[in-house]
Amino acid sequence: MTSDASVPTPATARPSASGELRATALDQFASVGFAGTSLQQIADAAGYSKSSVLYHFASKEALLEEVLTPAIDRLEAILERFLATAETVESRRRFVNDFIDFILEFRLELHTFINQSQSLRGIPVIDRAGVLIVRLSDTLCHGEASTEDRIRFGIALGGAAYTLVAGMTFLGEEIAPVDEIRPALLAVVTELLAPVTVRTTPSRK
Amino acid sequence: MTSDASVPTPATARPSASGELRATALDQFASVGFAGTSLQQIADAAGYSKSSVLYHFASKEALLEEVLTPAIDRLEAILERFLATAETVESRRRFVNDFIDFILEFRLELHTFINQSQSLRGIPVIDRAGVLIVRLSDTLCHGEASTEDRIRFGIALGGAAYTLVAGMTFLGEEIAPVDEIRPALLAVVTELLAPVTVRTTPSRK
DNA sequence: ACGCTAGCTGACCGATCGGTCAGATCCTGT
DNA sequence: ACAGGATCTGACCGATCGGTCAGCTAGCGT
CATH class of the missing domain: 1.10.10.60 (Homeodomain-like)
Structure with a gap:
């Protein structure tokens, strides 16, 4: 490579x-x-x-950076793509799809960042990922800080990271194949992030 | 409290x-x-x-055990109470309520267990919690291993643990008060764990 | 006044930590 | 055949790890 x-x-x-x-x-x-x-x-x-x-690798920290950087780059690209177009129900649905793909492909990187970002503050790639998550959250919540919307986003993010790495190993004995997981994950995350079936209109006060 | x-x-x-x-x-x-x-x-x-x-404390490990045990005891009590009665929509709703209270009261303990149970295998209290989680999952999924149901449970569990500890600290700058978090958390978790029930919409938008 | 015990501490132990450095080995261009 | 860079390793460093131990101190029952 x-x-x-x-x-x-x-x-x-x-x-x-x-x-x-x-x-x-x-x-x-x-x-x-x-x-x-x-x-x-x-x-x-x-x-x-x-x-x-x-x-x-120059140090243990440098190794961590090299390991996580591809995932962060990918997540950043997904967000930029979402921000580049006007938000519609369709674009939001496409974003969730991209997001699911990201989660599935970089599950280990996501899990590492999600569960340890607090203790790894100061490491550049971690801080970069941190502001990315905040931007993601702000974007999805349209800036207005609805507590429930933020909780929805947090649960989707942390829940997916946990379920795909830690949860699968002792909830389901063997890890189900991706083709089985993906639709289920898509359904749940869509429900959390884009409750289109109930309220199609983006919440505006 | x-x-x-x-x-x-x-x-x-x-x-x-x-x-x-x-x-x-x-x-x-x-x-x-x-x-x-x-x-x-x-x-x-x-x-x-x-x-x-x-x-x-006899050792670092013993300290961990003493720290986590009250939370595990409480979780066990909640599960036993749920198992003791025939399952109805009402009992399931009450269980979710108990579960939310548990999460809010023992958020740090839950977060510690959820994110580190893999690496702490062999420590009795961790293993105890592990089988508890499996029993919880089996109970809520009625034994039949529906992938989506298991993912719903995993996301609710891991998501709540993440959001209340790690997520809150850098998503919302200051942690919202419990009285604001609880109803939002209840709505989202209910949606995830008791999908049949109509969403309890306070619908204040 | 006395001794006893609970609470607490510094000194110390072997093991392991992240990291440095001087070679050994191999592979390739000439 | 030879030089030279890339790759890899063991020996070694100071710091810190979890844990042991003897001893200090304060309070309390007698």
């Missing part, structure tokens, strides 16, 4: 060491937490030495 | 050292995580020495 321009990169195999380390670190960060994950654990799980991890 | 009935407890002061330590530890566990919290931090924040913490 990053380093090898000429080398053919088989999509099936995982030749890149830094990629392997990123993936391993993400698993650990999402399940044990950033503070609870040691560089030694990451190295052992990925089959490298701790020194190798610090060769590829 | 956490009224020690007969003990002469001046509401302003906080006489109990172990109580002070429990409260401080809970704050830290919920915001920085169990692994991310050191005994030193807890001691400093509470104004004691690390040795004092270990005098009152």
Whole structure:
């Protein structure tokens, strides 16, 4: 990906060491937490030495940044796209669809950020994600701070992050396939964020 | 609200050292995580020495157990009460009400458990809570494993835990008072857990 | 006045933390 | 064959981790 321009990169195999380390670190960060994950654990799980991890990434914090950045970029793109067009029932529905795809694709990154942003304040990528979430919330609530609307958004966000990572592992024994989860998740999140069936008009006082 | 009935407890002061330590530890566990919290931090924040913490609690793990146990006991009582009576629309509504009260009263404990149960497996109180959650989920879904119903439950659980602790701190700048949060939370959770029932619309728009 | 105990603390322990550094190994261009 | 950069590693560093222990102090029953 990053380093090898000429080398053919088989999509099936995982030749890149830094990629392997990123993936391993993400698993650990999402399940044990950033503070609870040691560089030694990451190295052992990925089959490298701790020194190798610090060769590829300047520090533990830098590793976190590299791991989370793609997800934040994607979320930012989704928000910008939503803001670029006038809001209609249709555009809001499309936004929710994008959002679901984002959640499903970056569930581990989302879970990591959602559950640890408080304790990781000061790390640039975390702060970036923080203002993004606030913008998202403000956008969906049209600036006016309706407590219930904000709670709807918070529950959809935190609930999805929890359910897809932590909840699935011990609620459903085996994780249901994405094609089964997606429609169910879409239905619930749509209900929370775009209650179109009941009140199609955006709440304006 | 956490009224020690007969003990002469001046509401302003906080006489109990172990109580002070429990409260401080809970704050830290919920915001920085169990692994991310050191005994030193807890001691400093509470104004004691690390040795004092270990005098009152046999170990860091024992401290966690003491901190979480009241919440788990309460949750267990709520479930047993729900199971004790035949299920009706009314009993389910009452259960949701109990559940909301539980979430509001034990938000920090719930958040701590919800977001860290994976990494804390093996600790008795965590495992106890785990089977409780599964029983709750099975009860609400009537055993039949409807993916959407399970997702509804997971989102309500994880979403509430997130919103009331992490979400509120940076979505709404100041935390709204409980009397404002409760009805909103009740509406959203009812919508998620008791979809058959008509939404209790105060419809004040 | 005395001893006893509960509460609390600093000194200390081995283990592990994130991070540095000097090589060892391998791979490629010449 | 050789040079040189990329990759990887073990040894090592100071700091901090959870936990132990002996001792200090204040209050209370006698």
